[in-house]
Amino acid sequence: MTARRTLLVLVVLGIAAGGAIRLLGGVRQADLIWAATTMVALAPLTIGIVADLRHGKVGVDVIALLAMGGAIALGEYLAGAVIALMLVGGQALEDYAGARARRELAQLVERAPRTVHRREGTDVVSRNLADVSPGDVLLVRPGEVVPVDGLTVTPATLDEAALTGEARPVDHPAGEKVSSGTVNAGPPFELRATATAQDSTYAGIVRLVREAQESKAPFVRMADRYALVFLPLTLLVAAAAWIVSGDPVRALSVLVVATPCPLILAAPVAIVSGISRAARWGIIVKGGAALEALATVRILLVDKTGTLTAGMPSVRGVPRPARGLRAQAEASLRRRRGSPRAPAPGGIAGAGLVPRVCGAHHPCRAGAGAPARLPFRC
């Protein structure tokens, strides 16, 4: 449980306990509990505001601070506790809205390997990722993420979908460059590191994502935008009410009205609800800022393949001159496979290309298509 949620639970319990005691007749005791409840929320708020002031920022939180402080000073203990509830509740909701946005990045970081298997003499020893230096020979086991950029020492089959989108595993003979972040889709292989983890591709992607998230302004609380006008105006009206009437409770009334808790509460809820509504439509939104920006979009720049189009080309026909070839290719495939319904030779054979012969020099690979030899006589 986060600190803010703990705080929320404490405040709710405090108000409820005070209310129960009050109903049983304990007026003094109830006030005491409510005052304590207010203090519980007041302490972190004060620390936060002081920290903000050091950075030269003044927010509308100041009004909540004055309202709670004033409530305690004037003996309005329940009022103070209720302000505390609204403030803490709003913060908890805001946390909830922000957590969704950060989850994605956390997943990416979690996927990154923490330890590697380094060859040291004849042994393979587990080491920290940070200890890898260029030149080290690492063992990458099946299903593991390639930890750093490097050259293959032994042949490897890698799933590079994370980097290129290519779903089919890619074969790399010994001595080829491979990137971190790809996944070993074949047997174990050895890798000679050419970069440290810090300088590797995967770290670069994580950095890019983090920058992308940080450079977009997080949802700015609505009330904070109007703080510059709102705050002095409120303090002025509160002071005027006190001076004219001579009654400090009037100033407190103004502060209570102005406490922006409702705004803090309602805006994150609207955003979170929009995010979950979008999710039902199949749209994953990372944070409220993206949704806000969407509302103002004037230009939608789309790519063609896969967005406007289905992105899944299929063989629809073969031009006339190649038909004879296609029939030959299919017949040849059926013979080879011994099956009446061999896999479709695909557009390439259909278009008249002579597919590569499968044999000792050219091993067949899964997903590479069915090879066939055509009997040419010219």
Next chain:
Amino acid sequence: MKGAPEEVIARSERLLDGSGCEGALDDHRRRLLLKAAEDQAHHGRRLLGLARRELLEQPAGLEDAEQSLTFVGLAVLRDPPRPQARQAVSDARGAGVHVLMATGDHPATALAIAREVGLTEDGEGAVTRSELLAADLDPLAAPVYARLNPQDKLDLVRNLQRRGHIVAVTGDGVNDVPALHQADVGVAMGRRGTQAAHETADIVVTDDNLATIVHAIRAGRGILDNIRKVVEYLVAANLAEVLVVVGALLLFPDLGVPLLPLQLLWINLVTDGLPAIALGIDAPAPGLMEQPPRPREEPLLDRRVFVGLGGRAVVLAGACLAVLAVSRGLWDEPWPQARGLMFSVLAMSQLLYALALRTRSRRDHGGQGERDAKRPAGTLLANPWLLAGVGGGLLLQVGVSLWLPARSLLDAAQPSTSGWMLVAAASFAPALAIGWMVTRPERLKRPPTGRPVQ
């Protein structure tokens, strides 16, 4: 080898004919092949030229290897437009959003698809990379950009942004990441998209469908509209509370505090809690997508709206002060009793104002939108939370007046029969007045625009 037909044909010297035999490829045949390729491209097909060469020894370099080829044929790939794409493009345009296409493909292929989804009319051309680089072209001049590489796409986005546009970009590959990052809203494709694209994008569309992106725009507008409603509600209601506190001070300076802090908090809890949240989670209003996008610089509340909200606050506060005047001045009730009556009116009139506000918003946008036969988005039944919040709030407020422990804690009044009638009248009157004020067409409305701008 495979490659762009023009390139492959230019490097070929021989031709594989239909019977599988090689013949010479002369200039006449070259022209015929190029013509055939061009024709296919105009039908929106993607082309690959295929050629082969048998090598007896290792060539010196790549350039040397790709010479004296035997042309084998053209692979013709057709990637048909999605069935929903045409409607989505038209929806986006109706909402004032320009749809541009950027692709690395052949201009003829791009144009053919663009025509099919209604992005271009017959006769409109595509802008290629060189044209884009050559002139300081207004990027909105043409809807189709072909033969772009990732850097060009990034430049195009920057160019649009320099002109003050807010740009959403779709992409799926690692090469799209720069443009996705630069865009105001990066949209990654869930199925085709790479991990890097997913991570960089602001939103991910799980079904790779343009129509879903248009849905996302609707969701964004719905949220902004809801937040605006919440702010209109809360600002007017809380301003009314301030006016009551200050107004009572001016009208009855010799009497005590018009509203105790605890009473104000109670009102805020009842009125600003569930009703405000219910306004915030409302479904997008029908007709939202028939309006142009909100300008980037337009604040959520401009001066005109603020003045309007001030007027509503005056109406709400006026009803409360009238109750105070009647009960104190006319009926000569004791001060706590008069104050208690006003306390009830302030809470109840705000709750009813929330209902008036939502009705206004629906009428404001009233057009064709998503329709649900059972719960049309335009009726109050479509938002049960709001009904529960307002109804529950009214009951709570009545309960406070009737239940002794709550009454003593909040210092509320137990009204007489005439007191109840006064409370009811004073609570409904401002909501009705505001309802009348805001449904008049010239009030608080964004300029009515049915057609997209530009």
